[in-house]
Each structure stands twice: as structure tokens, then as C-alpha cells.
Amino acid sequence: MSTVEATAGSQRGEFSDWVRERISHAVSELTAATALVVLFIALSFASPYFLTADNLFNIGAQTAVIAIIATAQTMVIITKGIDLSVGSVAALAGVLGAMVVRDLGFSLWAATVVAIGVGALAGLLNGLLVTVARIPPFIATLGTMSVGRGLVFIFSGAVGVYGLPRSFQLLGNGEILGIPFAVVITVLVAVGVAFLLSQTRFGQYTYAMGSNLEAARRSGIGVRRHLTGVYVLAGVLVGLGGMIAASRVNSGQPNYGISLELDVIAAAVIGGASLFGGQGRIVGTIIGAFLIALVRNGAVLLDISIHYQQVIVGLIIWAAVYFDQYRRRRLEARG
Amino acid sequence: MSTVEATAGSQRGEFSDWVRERISHAVSELTAATALVVLFIALSFASPYFLTADNLFNIGAQTAVIAIIATAQTMVIITKGIDLSVGSVAALAGVLGAMVVRDLGFSLWAATVVAIGVGALAGLLNGLLVTVARIPPFIATLGTMSVGRGLVFIFSGAVGVYGLPRSFQLLGNGEILGIPFAVVITVLVAVGVAFLLSQTRFGQYTYAMGSNLEAARRSGIGVRRHLTGVYVLAGVLVGLGGMIAASRVNSGQPNYGISLELDVIAAAVIGGASLFGGQGRIVGTIIGAFLIALVRNGAVLLDISIHYQQVIVGLIIWAAVYFDQYRRRRLEARG
Amino acid sequence: MATTPTATADSERQPTATEPPVLEARGIVKRFGHVEALRGADFTVHRGEVVALIGDNGAGKSTLIKTLSGVHPPDEGEIRVGGRPVQFSTPLDARRAGVETVYQDLAVADDLSVAANLYLGREILRSGPLGRLGLLDKRAMRNGAAAALDELGVRIPRVTTPIAMLSGGQRQCVAVARAIIWATSVVILDEPTAALGVVQTQRVLDVVRRARDAGMSVVLVSHNMPQVLEIADRVEVLRLGRRAARLRTDEVTTDDLVAAMTGSLSAERDER
Amino acid sequence: MATTPTATADSERQPTATEPPVLEARGIVKRFGHVEALRGADFTVHRGEVVALIGDNGAGKSTLIKTLSGVHPPDEGEIRVGGRPVQFSTPLDARRAGVETVYQDLAVADDLSVAANLYLGREILRSGPLGRLGLLDKRAMRNGAAAALDELGVRIPRVTTPIAMLSGGQRQCVAVARAIIWATSVVILDEPTAALGVVQTQRVLDVVRRARDAGMSVVLVSHNMPQVLEIADRVEVLRLGRRAARLRTDEVTTDDLVAAMTGSLSAERDER
Amino acid sequence: GGVEVRDGGDGATKDASGPLKLAVVPKAVGADYWNTVKAGAECAAQRAGDVTVQWDGVTTETDVEGQVNLIQNFVTKKVDGIVYAATDSSALAPATDKALAANIPVAMIDSGTSPQPSNVPLFATDNRASATEAAKLLATELGPGDHQVALVEFQPGSQTNTERVDGFKAGLAQFPNLKLVGQQPSRSDVNEARRVTENILTANPNLAGIFAANEPSVLGAAQAIQAAGKSGKVVIIGWDAAPDEIAGVRSGQISALVVQNPFKMGYFGVDKMVKHLRDKAPLASADTGVTFVKKENIDSAEIKAVLEPSCANPPVQ
């Protein structure tokens, strides 16, 4: 009783620490990832059509836009923000992108630049509303959502933008070496943003601002500039996503993306992001997006009606997050 | 320089303190209230039809459901929660309320009890998901939103519930002494909940849990029970609101309330509630709800197209919250 | 010091006490992920004594206190009240057993007023039927809060001020006042005077003495060794999640205490 | 005490100092709503001295410090650095002027690791072009953080632990270490040792002395009068938002300090 | 045999006499109209025998991408044929192409694609022409003299909505005595339709007529007019034939309804597809026609067949 062991956690060796840390980091994704794998295997058995290259690429292409926009949303959520305007802004970007092709004869790539620019501007607006006007993100982006949708209607005259050349479809329907172009873009975006968040100063500041904005400010971080930067970058991705969506349906759709924000927020949160800021990783978000997509795909393959699909999606959202929370608590409570 | 005045803030007299406190409490509502008054006066001049008893009662009746559900939402927001399921649950309550009248011959009042019961059950589910399963409110209620909508479609067969007796309309279209019944109910609900929040222990706990859940727990508050109670009470009001909405259109509509959650959250936040919990008052929420309703009413009276309406609603949301934040900062910074 | 006689009387009673300890922890283990904050910690408080719980930063003092007040259920070990094993699964359980705690992280609700925080969980209701409906008697709570804070000598703008607007010391005063108002059997104070001014600190120590004289037990966590020696009857030292020593304050010096905390002295006298 | 000679040298230089103070506040007024936290506060630090800023709870110490470090722009009054008036509108401005601060409410990012917090706002980037892209050198930061914490004698599970998991004292050590690593001209410490253990407290005081010896100025807020007398060259007393006294530590006792804080003594010597 | 004849998951077979599995996709689920389409499709399946209909759709007509994905998922599933109503003519064209490329024949109902491949038939009514007809009907009901009229549309930006609005306005243009004083959307929500109509009535106390472009819009507009005590004084021309709409026509609240023949669309879609698959019959488009339902003709046998379709007596001649 009178001797004291000195075996503190700090002396157990660097490597095992590193391993433990990796595991604890991966926990939040693990649940979603496990769910994804289970669902994947279940569907492979349940439907003979599921495990075909075509179907898997389809799922990839179908999920691309959601995944890209969910990536953007994750960045914003990490800063303790939220972006409700993603749907409107994606529609605005897609419609304007389609219009410059149809009316001004822009090439697909020039149009993509325009769409990205539209997204960036919307992001800048969101960022300035949050940082300069100090409007809470929920309200700032709710306003942008409403204004954005109004602008889409005004610009397009509330009519879809049709009559686009076939080349317009390349972004959404084209392939590289048999892999859908949209999937390639999604992978690039996800990897890029994941790298940015985990390995760079910009990412560090993003987490810091979400964790404690005042601490970040007192640490001399230019929080206005950086927070605005996050919104702009998110806007860029949303613009890109909107353009891909337009390209996939070969037209600019003024009604695109209604309630898209809920889907992408769900993807981020299923993937372990916290709406109270400071937490979230892209790999989790991507898994979350695919989890939702897989449920939808599987439901069609198994002939489950949309009504039951909605019930099932709800149950899966609950289950994924429940087990995630449960694991985290267990890990915190017992190791 | 060597004497020290003893005139601390605490010695300035109780009454002036009380006055100052009232003012500072009212600040958050003041901005929204000012906006409401300004808009009211502007509309009185802009449209000769605005300032008629008929139109004002119409606005009241049109806003009743939103105001009731926004009241429910405010309670949840004060606890640092959010309820995305209000639209689905209101639809479910309205559809089931209409179905028991049509298929089982229930009276309107019995059907209202059923609708309230449906809301209470949904609230209980939300509450248990949040407190027992420890799923964050955003996700818990997102799931309920999806499941609830699925159930509405399944129960109703995705068709409106028609063929209701005329008496079914009483709740939404009846009048007492010339005042729409729905308005009377809204006033009762708002006053009741405002009293509950500001004068009772239940209200005190609601703010405490939203401000610091852990502190509330350590203070011996049964946080599970109380938080669940808040969700149940919110569900009751949502069920009531759904029934009034169904009664107003004399049918159960499975599509009712899509994106209603955004409207009611906007009303609450415009009225000074904080999504980070601990803050919010019913007066503000009611003002917020009427502000939005007035914008929509005015836009139609002035024949502004929906496109510009959306832009204007966005601008008003920004402006109301911007000035609210600005005033609060000024008040905090300078007195 | 005016209280020395009492302290002596108490400490004389202790070693041979037949009365079981009011609060006792045995072999408490508590893990957070892969960090083992408590590794079989023991702790004892008898009736009417002031026990200081000391230890290095990160020794596990706050964690031990949280298990004693029902915030963290322990992973292993048992807690006894008056000799009988109990399960504190919520803070309310501990409170019902008469244990009142000031936490190091204060645990106050920032948006609520000072008065509301003082009465949180124990609101004064109106008398009569209105009270049974849960109607608050706000005036009574304001007056009670003002009186309690006066006793600790804190200058606070008004009791209706939200806690968020208080200075560090003012916040701490509110937390201390809250525990002291409600204490019936054991008061646990986790570094209660860390942010307090000289005068307020003395007032808190006075209150602690009065509580002891009234037969209550006080557990005091502090890094201020002179303060510990001044106020405590006994000291228990926690090191790396275990009890490393139990000392009588009338037998030790500051240096002994430091030695015990850092591990150069080990004076655990096992009573079992 | 080993530092007395230096202290004396410094304090001799002061009264007749031709060199302007490194940091000076004049007539600072700061209001929060209807609370006037500062009512014309003055404050002076010269080069190479340790000044203690003391005062009752709620006297306005933390608020004064926040105006000096750019967190709260003052409503009235001016701040001078090396005699020249400056406008600190953000903490970065103060930092650029060489003022480094440990806040009473710590201001750390709970979700970030200990190492990330230590380097927050001053991350080490990889060398070469990757660094120019903002790529972090995480290993260097981990090592640097471990070394800095070792110096303060803190036992922290690992530098990759999120701050949220640390004990109160461990958190404070991180905050202190952060300010000390980066200080170049003035270090302001708002109750830096409130939650620290005996050993850690001594280390912090050692660091303060070394900083002073290296020509830096240190502002220390503390409620621990013996500590103030031990470490500070000079004391400024704040009362009800104003400077109530300026004292030399070699001329006063604890009782004098308490008297000054509570208002029974007023010893403001106006230099202007 | 029942309607849902399961084939044990082995739907890949193209054996002409074997069981067939068809996907039938509406623009959106959740309206009386589409349920009638479903009834028609299932009726045809039942009559043909050994045909399974998989009915699935998105929840809102605006979810164009969702429908693209859905069609694609059906192609993956290798159904024998796809019968669907395009939420957007241009956006769904590639989806149709992909199905055809996978050797899955496609038939369109209600709304086609543009371009419409020659081997893909369209069984539909012309929204635009019918809406123009509705405007003429409104003019007739109101009679000579200057009148104020309003339009309650449902979802701006969706193609059906655009067609009906354009058609109606084109019709109005022929009547200079009719002035369009208000145009607001209901977002296919009865409460919303009621709200905007109330506000339009407030702003235009002399409003004489309303055209409401789909089921929820009609119901909400009728509610608002009734609540304002203007039943019968404001002429309503509506669209679709939900039970309460029919009741409104009977009571005189609603002057006329433009009623398509959704049963026939569903029936034709499945029937022609089955014949194509089994008998190699060529697929050819057909107009399924519209009916104008008024108080006078509501009880005629022909209208009854359209309003209350049953598989015993399908309105498919």
C-alpha cells in the first residue's frame, strides 16, 4: 500500500500510443463504416444486381454530388457553423452554368468556372454575414437559401434551362477509363479537403475556431478572414457540385436541391461531425453519404416503396448515430 | 486621485435596476417588434386592403399554426435542442385526426385528442432518443422527420383524406365573438407557454438544461425526465397545430408541413432564441412568426411574385437578426 | 486560532473511532479511455472533521470527488456512507445522502441569474396551490441569494445578473455559496478559494470552520499548503490515482506535505 | 532570494526613469451594459520589472488585462507602448507589440490537442515549398510542446491528448506554457497559479524570475499575497475599477496590501 | 391471379410468355392523380396476367435528379420494361437512352422527354393545350365585360407547372377583357394555396375568377373563397379530380375541372408494353384525352368512367 507504481499512460511507448490514438480517431467513422459494410454485404446477398460494376459505378455517380456538397458542409460544421443555403446555391450555380452555355456559347469548362464563381460569391456572402455582420450561421445561410432560390427563379424565369449541347453532359455522365468522371472528381475533392483539414494550418484553424472561437481570436488567428475563407471554399465546392448535378441531367433545374441541406448534414453527422463544432472528418462524411445512397439504391433493388424507404432511412440514421455515440461513451468510460 | 468613489452599480436603487433589466430583457424582442411595427405601418400605406379587420384576422388565422408550432420549437431550442420533425408530425397528426373522423366517426374533439396524442407520442420518441439513446437532437428529429413522413404516406395511402363533415372545419375556421378560433387558441398557447417558461420550475429547468446540461444534472435536476417532458409538450403543441391545419383545409394532407421546420426555427431565432441554448422567449417567437407572415401577406397584396418574395424574406431575416445582434452588442459594450 | 480546541477534540476522537466514517471510498478505479485517473483510491471522512485532499496536478483529486458526488460512477471499488455501501449513479443520489459539492469547473448555468443558480434544483415555490403547480417565488430566492452572498463578502452587481457576466472570483463565490447553503452532512470543496480574494478566502475558511463546529464534515481540495495546515484536521494525499499518505496536520509541515505529494515520502497508515 | 539584487537594481531605476514604461494604461474606462468594470484605471510596467496587479474580486483586474491585450477595446482612455499611444483593436495587435497573455478563463480550444493549443496561431510549418502551402510539421510541434511542459514540471498523459481531457491544473499549465514560450517583451499572467500544485507554482515563479532577468516585463495578477511579496518588484492595487495604490514590495506587508485592496489604505502616488 | 404476381426474383428472363416485371414510375408519389395512374397500370397488368408492376417514385416532382437515379436503378435491376412520367423532359432524356441501350424498352406516360426517341411512345394529354382550354372556359363562365382573374400555380420551375401556366396565359391573351391580377404558387400544399388565395382576395375584392392548376391548389382556393363568403361569386376553374374537387363541382363552388385520364395513361403504358414484349407489337404514341367536368355533365356515364375508374369497366376506349 505504500508503494506507488509509476506506470502512467505516458510511459507506455510511442508506437502503442500512436495506434491507440488512430483507433480512437477512427471510432466515429468505424460505426458508420461498419454499417456501410454490413449493408453492402446484405445487399450483395439480397439482390443479384447489386454487386455489379455498373450498379456500383451508378451508386458512385449518384452519390457524387451529395458527397462533394457534404464535404463542403463538413468544413462549415467543424467551425460550429451550418450552411442551409447549399441547395439554393447549387441550383443557382447549375442554372447559371447552363445559361452561359446556352445563351453565351461558353464551353463546359468555362461554364464550370462560372458555376464555381457563383458558389464562391455565395460563400463569400455567407462568410461576411457571419463574420462581419455577426449573424449566426443558421440565420445567415437561411437568408441566403431564400434569396438564392429567388434569384434562381428570377434568372431562369422559373423555367428549366434546356437546349444544351451533348458536351454539357460530360462532367456528370462522362467516364475516364470506365470510371465515372463525377466519381473521380469526388475522390479528388474528398482527398484534397481531408488533407487540408488534417495536415495544414488552414485545417488547424478551422478546428480551432469551431472548438473555441474566442480562444482562436486571442491566439492571434485572423478569425474573420479564416472563417470567411472556409465559407468561400465550401461555396466553391457547392458550385462545383451544382454544375455536376446540372450536367448529369443535361439542364439547369431551378428546383434542384430543395432540402438537400438535410441530406448533406445527415451525411456529415452520421460520419461523426458534431454540430457544436470542433469535430468532424471527411472520411466519415463520405461514408455517411454512401450509407444513405446505399439505402436508397438497395430499396429500389429490393422493391421497397418510397414510403417504407423513408422509414428505413430514418431508422438507419438513428442507428448509425446511436451506435456511434454508444461507442464513444464506452471508449471514454472504459478504454 | 487618492479617493475612491463607492458608487458601484449595485447602489443605484432597486427600481431603476428593475427598469434597466426589463429593458435589457426586452431588447431581443425589441428589434423584431420594431421591424413588425415598421412593416405594419408601411403596409398600411402601401395597400388600402391591409388595414381591414378581415385581412388582419386572416393573417392571424394564417399564422396561428406556424405560431403554435414555433412556440413548441422555441421550448426545444431553449434546451439547446432542435426539432426538425415538426412538419412530418403535424402532417401525421392532421391525417390521423382526419382519418378517425372519416373512418371511425369520431367527433372533432375526440379527433383533436387523437392528434394531440400522436404529437405527444412523437415528442416522447424524440425525447427518449435524445435522453436515453443520447442521439443529438438534430439527428434524432431528422430521423423522426423521415419516419413520420413515411408513416403519413403509409397510413393515408399517399392520398389526401377527404369527405369530412363540415363540423371538422370548426377548429380552423370557426369564430368566437368574431375572432377566429385558431387565433384564440394561439393566444392561449402562447400565454400558457410563456408563463410556464418564465414563472415555473419547469421553465427554470428548461433554461438551465439549455445553458449547461452538466450543471443542471449536477444540481440534481432529473434531466432525462425534464428534457423528455419538454419534447413531449412540444409534440402536444405540434399535434394540435397539425389538427388546426387539417381543419382549416377540411382534409388531411399527407404533404403538409414540408420544410415547415425552417419557418418555425426562423421565427424563433428572429425572436431572439439562440440555437446554442439557454435563451429565447415566446413573445419574441410570436413576433417573429408574425413578421414572416406579414412579409408574405404584404407581398401578395402588392402582387410581388414569389421569386421576389423569397429574396425579400431572406433580406428581412438577415436584417432582423443583424439589428438584434447589433443592439445586443451595443448594449453589452456601452450600456 | 480560535478553532484549535475543536480540531484537537475531533482529532483525538478519530484514531479510535468506533463510529463508522460518514463518507468512505474504497479501492476506486476510474478510467477515461486509456487514461487511468484513479487506480484503487481510498478516502475517508469522519463526522465533524475537516479533511484536506491534496495531490499534484492530475493526481486524480477532482475525479475522486466526482465519484464521491455521483457525477462519475466508478469502474471499480465501493463508496460507503455511514458504513453502508451505496451506489451513487446520479448527483441527486449523493445529494440525498447529504453530500454537497463545489466542483473545480464550477458547473454553473451561464445564462441563468446568480439567484437562479444558487437555487438551481431546489427552487423556492410559492406557497399554496400555485406552488404545487411549480410557480416560483422569485422574490424569496432573490433575497435569500443576496443574504448568502453577503455572508461570503462578495460584491456582485445584482443577484439578477446572469452568471456569464461575473468575474472569475465572483463565479466561484456563487458556487461556494450554493454548496454551503444546502449542506447537511458532508461538504466537498474542490479548490474553492483558487480564484478568491484575500477577504473572501478568509470568509470561506470561516464558513468551513462553522460547518465543522455544527457537526458537518468538510472535504477540502487545495494546493495552498499554509491554508491546508491552517484549516484541516487531517490530510489525505493522492498520488497517481492512489492514496499515498494520511497525515495529521498537527504533526506535519508544509515540506512534509510536498514530499508526500511528490512521492519522496510515503506515510499511508492502513487502518484496515 | 536569488533575485533580490536584480529587483533592487530595477526598482532604483524606476522613480527617476527617463526610459518610458514598456506598457502603460491611462484613464481606461470599460463598460459592460450598465456595469462599469473600469472607471479610469491607470497602470504602468517598466522594462525588466515584475509588477503585481492585485485587487478584490470584481475589482476589474481581468478586464484591465483584457484591454491591455487587445481583447476588449477600451471605451475611454489610452494605452501606450514604450511611450507611444497605440490602438489594440485585436489580440494580434497586442501580440505584435510583444505582449503575451495568460487569461484567467484560459482560452484554450478544448477539441485540439495540447501541442496544437501550445502552437495555436504560430504553427510550425514544414520547411520548403510544402511549408509555404501551410503544411504543418506536427512532429516538431509535439516535441516542442513536450519540452515546454517538462520545463513547468507538468505530468500530462500525452501532448496529443485533447485539452478537454486534462485536469484543471494541467489545463492551466498549458496556457502558462504557451504564453511563456512566445513572450518577447511583456508577459501578462492573470492568476496563473490558481489551479497549480506546489511544485508547478514554484516552477512558474522561477520562469517569471528568469523572464525578468532576461529583460522582459511581467504583470502578475494574484490573490496570493505571500506569493506577490515573494516575486513582485512593485504592486499596483485596483479597487472598484480604479488604481487605488502603487506600492513597493520591499516596503510593505501583507496587511498593507489587504488594506489597500479593501480601501482602508490609499497610497496612490501620482507620477504625472 | 392477383395484381402482384411475383416471379421469384428471376426477372431477367425475356421469355415472351414468361412472367414480366415492369417498373412504373410516376412523377411523384402522394397525389390522387398518380394513384389513379397506378390503378390503371395494375389493371392492365392484372388483365395481361403474370405481370408484376413495381411502383416507385420520388416524393416531389422537383426531385429531378432523384428520378434520374431511380430510373438508373431500375435499369440496373434489369426490369423487363420501364413505364414512366418524366419530371423534366430534357433531364430524363439520357436516362431513357441508357435504358434503351440496356435493351429495356421504355414507354412514357403523362410527360415525355425531349428529344423523344422514335421507339418510345408517349401516352399523355397536352397540358398546354388543356390549360389554354381552361382559360377559354373561364372566359365563357365570366361572360362579357371586364373581369379580374388570378392564377394559383403549384411549383414554379417544374415542367408541368410551366406548361399549364404558359397555356393558361396564352388562352387569356385571347380575352382582353380578362386581367390577370395575381399569380402565386401553392407549392402543392392546400394550406399554402388557401393562404395565398385569401391574400389575393384581400388585395382584389373584385376578383371574378381563379384558375388553380392542380389538386391542392384547387382545394385551397375553394376553401379560401368559401371562408370569404364568396362561394359562387368567384368562378373557379380547376384541374384534377380529387373527391373534394368533385364535391365542389356538385355544390357549385367549382365551375369546371380539367380532368385528364390518368387511369388510361397507366393502363396504356403497361398494356402496350406487355404487348410489345410478348407479341413484338410496335409501340405507338396515343393521346389519352381530357374531359371538362362541370355540374351539368358530372353524372354522364362517360365522365363517371373517368372519375371513378374501375378495372371492371376501364375508361380506355
Ligand SMILES: Nc1ncnc2c1ncn2[C@@H]1O[C@H](COP(=O)(O)OP(=O)(O)OP(=O)(O)O)[C@@H](O)[C@H]1O
Ligand atoms: N463580459 C462581461 N459582461 C458584463 N460584465 C462583466 C464582464 N466582464 C466583467 N464584468 C464585470 O466587471 C467587473 C470586473 O470584472 P473582472 O473580471 O475584471 O474582475 P477581476 O478583478 O478580474 O475579479 P476576479 O479577482 O474575481 O477575477 C465585475 O463586476 C464583472 O461582473
Ligand SMILES: Nc1ncnc2c1ncn2[C@@H]1O[C@H](COP(=O)(O)OP(=O)(O)OP(=O)(O)O)[C@@H](O)[C@H]1O
Ligand atoms: N473527462 C476526462 N476524460 C479523460 N481524461 C480525464 C478526464 N478527467 C480527468 N482526466 C484525466 O485524469 C487525470 C486526473 O485528473 P483530475 O482532474 O482528477 O486531476 P486533479 O488531481 O484534480 O488535478 P488538478 O490539481 O490539476 O485539478 C488527468 O491525467 C486527466 O487528464
Ligand SMILES: [Mg+2]
Ligand atoms: Mg482538480
Ligand SMILES: [Mg+2]
Ligand atoms: Mg479576474
